[in-house]
Amino acid sequence: MAIDAATVRRVAKLARIAEPEERLEPLARELSAIISFIEQLDEVNTDGVEPMTSAVHVTLPMREDVVADGGDAERVLLNAPKSDQGFFVVPKVVE
Amino acid sequence: MSERPPYRIQGRTGEWEVVLGLEVHAQVASKAKLFSAAGTGFGAAPNDHVSLVDAGFPGMLPVINRFCVEQAVKTGLGLKAKINHRSIFDRKNYFYPDLPQGYQISQFKDPIVGEGELIVHHDDGTSFTVGIERLHLEQDAGKSIHDMDPNATYVDLNRSGVALMEIVSRPDMRSPDEAAAYVKTLRQLVRYMGTCDGDMEKGNLRADVNVSVRKPGAELGTRCEIKNVNSLRFIQQAIVYEAHRQIEVIEDGGKIVQETRLFDAGKGETRSMRSKEEAHDYRYFPDPDLLPLVLDPVWVKQIQATLPELPEQKLARMQSQYGLSAYDAAVLVGDVARADFFEEAAKGRDAKLVANWVLNDLSGKMGADGLEFEASPVSAADIGALVGLITDGTISGKIAREVFERMWAGEGAPAAIVEKHGLVQVTDTGALEAAIDEIMAANPDKVESAKEKPQAIGWFVGQVMKATGGKANPGAVNQILKAKLGL
Amino acid sequence: MSDLTKLTLKGAIDGLKAKSFSAVEVAKAHLDAIAAANPAINAYIQTTPDQALAMAKASDERIAKGEAGPLEGAAIGIKDLFCTKGVQSAAASNILRGFKPPYESTVTSQLWRDGAVMLGKLNMDEFAMGSSNESSAFGPVVNPWRAKDSSQNLTPGGSSGGSAAAVAADLCLAATATDTGGSIRQPAAFTGTVGIKPTYGRCSRFGIVAFASSLDQAGPIGKTVEDTALMLRSMSGHDPKDSTSLPVEVPDFAAFVGKSVKGLKIGVPGDYRIEGMPEEIARLWDQGIEWLKAAGCEIKSIRLPHTKYALPAYYIIAPAEASSNLARYDGMRFGLREEGGNLTEVYENTRAKGFGPEVKRRILIGTYVLSAGYYDAYYLKALKVRRRIADDFEAAFKEVDAILTPTAPSAAFPLGQRNDDPIAMYLNDVFTVTTNLAGLPGLSLPAGTSQTGLPLGLQLIGKPLDEGTLFSLAGAMEQAAGVSAKPAKWW
Numbered sequence A: 001m002a003i004d005a006a007t008v009r010r011v012a013k014l015a016r017i018a019e020p021e022e023r024l025e026p027l028a029r030e031l032s033a034i035i036s037f038i039e040q041l042d043e044v045n046t047d048g049v050e051p052m053t054s055a056v057h058v059t060l061p062m063r064e065d066v067v068a069d070g071g072d073a074e075r076v077l078l079n080a081p082k083s084d085q086g087f088f089v090v091p092k093v094v095e
Numbered sequence B: 001m002s003e004r005p006p007y008r009i010q011g012r013t014g015e016w017e018v019v020l021g022l023e024v025h026a027q028v029a030s031k032a033k034l035f036s037a038a039g040t041g042f043g044a045a046p047n048d049h050v051s052l053v054d055a056g057f058p059g060m061l062p063v064i065n066r067f068c069v070e071q072a073v074k075t076g077l078g079l080k081a082k083i084n085h086r087s088i089f090d091r092k093n094y095f096y097p098d099l100p101q102g103y104q105i106s107q108f109k110d111p112i113v114g115e116g117e118l119i120v121h122h123d124d125g126t127s128f129t130v131g132i133e134r135l136h137l138e139q140d141a142g143k144s145i146h147d148m149d150p151n152a153t154y155v156d157l158n159r160s161g162v163a164l165m166e167i168v169s170r171p172d173m174r175s176p177d178e179a180a181a182y183v184k185t186l187r188q189l190v191r192y193m194g195t196c197d198g199d200m201e202k203g204n205l206r207a208d209v210n211v212s213v214r215k216p217g218a219e220l221g222t223r224c225e226i227k228n229v230n231s232l233r234f235i236q237q238a239i240v241y242e243a244h245r246q247i248e249v250i251e252d253g254g255k256i257v258q259e260t261r262l263f264d265a266g267k268g269e270t271r272s273m274r275s276k277e278e279a280h281d282y283r284y285f286p287d288p289d290l291l292p293l294v295l296d297p298v299w300v301k302q303i304q305a306t307l308p309e310l311p312e313q314k315l316a317r318m319q320s321q322y323g324l325s326a327y328d329a330a331v332l333v334g335d336v337a338r339a340d341f342f343e344e345a346a347k348g349r350d351a352k353l354v355a356n357w358v359l360n361d362l363s364g365k366m367g368a369d370g371l372e373f374e375a376s377p378v379s380a381a382d383i384g385a386l387v388g389l390i391t392d393g394t395i396s397g398k399i400a401r402e403v404f405e406r407m408w409a410g411e412g413a414p415a416a417i418v419e420k421h422g423l424v425q426v427t428d429t430g431a432l433e434a435a436i437d438e439i440m441a442a443n444p445d446k447v448e449s450a451k452e453k454p455q456a457i458g459w460f461v462g463q464v465m466k467a468t469g470g471k472a473n474p475g476a477v478n479q480i481l482k483a484k485l486g487l
Numbered sequence C: 001m002s003d004l005t006k007l008t009l010k011g012a013i014d015g016l017k018a019k020s021f022s023a024v025e026v027a028k029a030h031l032d033a034i035a036a037a038n039p040a041i042n043a044y045i046q047t048t049p050d051q052a053l054a055m056a057k058a059s060d061e062r063i064a065k066g067e068a069g070p071l072e073g074a075a076i077g078i079k080d081l082f083c084t085k086g087v088q089s090a091a092a093s094n095i096l097r098g099f100k101p102p103y104e105s106t107v108t109s110q111l112w113r114d115g116a117v118m119l120g121k122l123n124m125d126e127f128a129m130g131s132s133n134e135s136s137a138f139g140p141v142v143n144p145w146r147a148k149d150s151s152q153n154l155t156p157g158g159s160s161g162g163s164a165a166a167v168a169a170d171l172c173l174a175a176t177a178t179d180t181g182g183s184i185r186q187p188a189a190f191t192g193t194v195g196i197k198p199t200y201g202r203c204s205r206f207g208i209v210a211f212a213s214s215l216d217q218a219g220p221i222g223k224t225v226e227d228t229a230l231m232l233r234s235m236s237g238h239d240p241k242d243s244t245s246l247p248v249e250v251p252d253f254a255a256f257v258g259k260s261v262k263g264l265k266i267g268v269p270g271d272y273r274i275e276g277m278p279e280e281i282a283r284l285w286d287q288g289i290e291w292l293k294a295a296g297c298e299i300k301s302i303r304l305p306h307t308k309y310a311l312p313a314y315y316i317i318a319p320a321e322a323s324s325n326l327a328r329y330d331g332m333r334f335g336l337r338e339e340g341g342n343l344t345e346v347y348e349n350t351r352a353k354g355f356g357p358e359v360k361r362r363i364l365i366g367t368y369v370l371s372a373g374y375y376d377a378y379y380l381k382a383l384k385v386r387r388r389i390a391d392d393f394e395a396a397f398k399e400v401d402a403i404l405t406p407t408a409p410s411a412a413f414p415l416g417q418r419n420d421d422p423i424a425m426y427l428n429d430v431f432t433v434t435t436n437l438a439g440l441p442g443l444s445l446p447a448g449t450s451q452t453g454l455p456l457g458l459q460l461i462g463k464p465l466d467e468g469t470l471f472s473l474a475g476a477m478e479q480a481a482g483v484s485a486k487p488a489k490w491w
């Protein structure tokens, strides 16, 4: 299925990437080419095939309920573009 | 189902029925987070209980906490639900400053717990059943603080990654009362099992309420979800407001738009959450950092074997074993510590009398001092002993009150108090006869009137009690008086 | 003293142990070589000379005390995708420019544990997305190899182009790399080096910037088969911090090099003989078959019928996972933040400015294939095809011990040549991506040269956790090929 500019706009919004209006058409063409490449998969019969989410055949390992991390807010905030009084400071959120 | 009258809202076009389903988020009572080893304690300095996993740093990976899995299974068993031996963790993708990874790890298609049910009790003893659709494990988000700076939001990630059990009910509730009773019962259940502390004030148990309205018997209406309501009172207020709002919209010819709404406790209103509305597409997919969670059936059996007696079972047993009323049993079961206290005190005693003392005198004192039963200054054994002294006639109920006051004040065991203050009931007829003779001799007029009006005997009983410092056995006094007055 | 940068990793370790030279001398020789070469080759995003010399000095002390680790004093380069404590780890992206993690990846910490010395951070495609190293925010890497009688700059391949180029140009003894669809093996093939992507779960992913979690694996690039075996041993091992890390023992991989391969059954999949395969690649493949036959292997023709669907499946699964993995680069807690009129604009501007075009393209594709209404048609379908590809291998490995294929469909191509056509670029991974989908180990070794004198590689694919057999086979082929050519120094 071909991707149009409106779809690119919607997907870019979902992905939180600003794409200028004039980029939408070229992107739609690029993405459509990739999608039609991907659509070769339609040729494969996958009836009754279990989807494969991981190449690992073991089950999920579990850890014990022990506190062994945290306690270092400074380390957490070290790379923050902006912080104050131990908090991350981010643009105003309107709820 | 409830035998109570159905809850109806009167609109301009007739009566409306409210249909309610709840999604309760219960914080797992674990020490560490669901996928990181940072702590979960309340009230820490901002970003103190945060690992780099919780903050979504590059290359950080989740590893699941076994205890959290166990608590989810336990809670599922308490809800008589199907335990799914294979479940999947999915990513729910959306952008929000308090969601550091840009996704929440949750369970979407294959939750750890499937269908179950919860029998909900009203205070008056009536009950109804709510279907449980599922219970899944997921991460909590951090906290956004909007009032520290007019131009910025402050983010604290201490809650980020804390384990939550999301318990989703069927739309089986039909009144604000039922919704509140459901949350109360569910809260009691998780507290019984120790899987969640149920502290609603701290947000450790909170509810998303799905509200729709319809004409009684009609098709289900479109629902709105009110997010994160954190008290029983607010749940009820939010439902009442939202139901009326929806009825008004429909009666004005409008349509309900399915949306997420916020309850403003200050204004008692719900309002649309615009920020969470735009572009609702969570793009769930299995988290490739995690593998399927497979539960060993032997482990599930072990968990089952360690389940405590659940409120439902305890309620039935309290009534059959101790002959308590449904109401008394319910009040006791409402607080595990109180129920345990009662059972300890009732060992070998008159259980109903013990229940009276625990529910009235002791609960009254505790309530006034804001104490929990875990911290009762009077031991269960002493309450039992006190009741023992009453039933074997050593002291009267009246004296018992005095003894209890002294026990509360820390004077020690009841027998010792009775001994020390000479509070033993006088049943020695010789001593009582002497006292009665003296009083009759001093009050010939009263004797006369008592002979005509037998109810005046009470005056004599009072006098005897006074003379004996309240230690006279009222039964014995009555008997002697009746004989002497020829009644 | 001869040029210490010309040593193999094994030669350097032995020389250090024999005290023929010091670790400080080895580090200095490499730092000097990098200083001279990097302006032309751009293999390193940054060097860490102070750290290198301090680590080398500590190595010399341990060697003096007789406490040398298995890689003691070995000067190596680290792909920028690995988080290294206190040292910029940017994944070659503007969105992480200046990001200094307060932690160390498990793989690198194991290398330091074993005595290795860090020279610096190696260039790569941004977030490991690319096959030519041109998507790096720090500029493309230039292949030390040039075609005969040409001064045209060629790609070293990608995404581990910096790692491969640095090894080929003697700018480190060995390097770490990562491979999501071929990012170790294709650059190894393009630069005449050896690279192995081990079994998924062999190396911990903890502390490695994630591209596509279910496909990403770390591995080494080295000058010889034995060198990569030595590196892989230190890089491997179970890590409780990675839920997909396999709880298995780490064999002494180097002990497999030189072992007889007589009697091993080698599968040759006809399905890899794709349309338009250059004659020189086909001939190289045949040559490889002959070498293995001569070494006593039995060659069997096998079918891997879903091979042609591996790339399309990959270009759904990898972008889908990436679109989610890269959501954390939002300007809130670390990395770049661009201003904007409101929160959404800050997100959008930050990510628009911080990510390059290829990364954005993949995020958009990934977001699209996961979005409402498309999940089943694309993502779920791809997961099912992935299963069929894995099943193909499982069936094949009932009959053979390893599989031989070409590594890449061409030799290194000129920089800038395939930038306009993403799909042409993606086709670089056509032979390598299958093992990522199936989680199998794949090794590329130099096996010959193209008509224009550029290195070409062959790939060996093994059973899960059977890297040992690959090292034995690669050792035998390395001997037979006798490839020891190095790029002529033009920089």
Ligand SMILES: [Mg+2]
Pocket (backbone or CB within 6 Å): B023, B166, B208
């Ligand atoms: Mg929900």
Ligand SMILES: [Zn+2]
Pocket (backbone or CB within 6 Å): B025, B138, B166
């Ligand atoms: Zn939830």
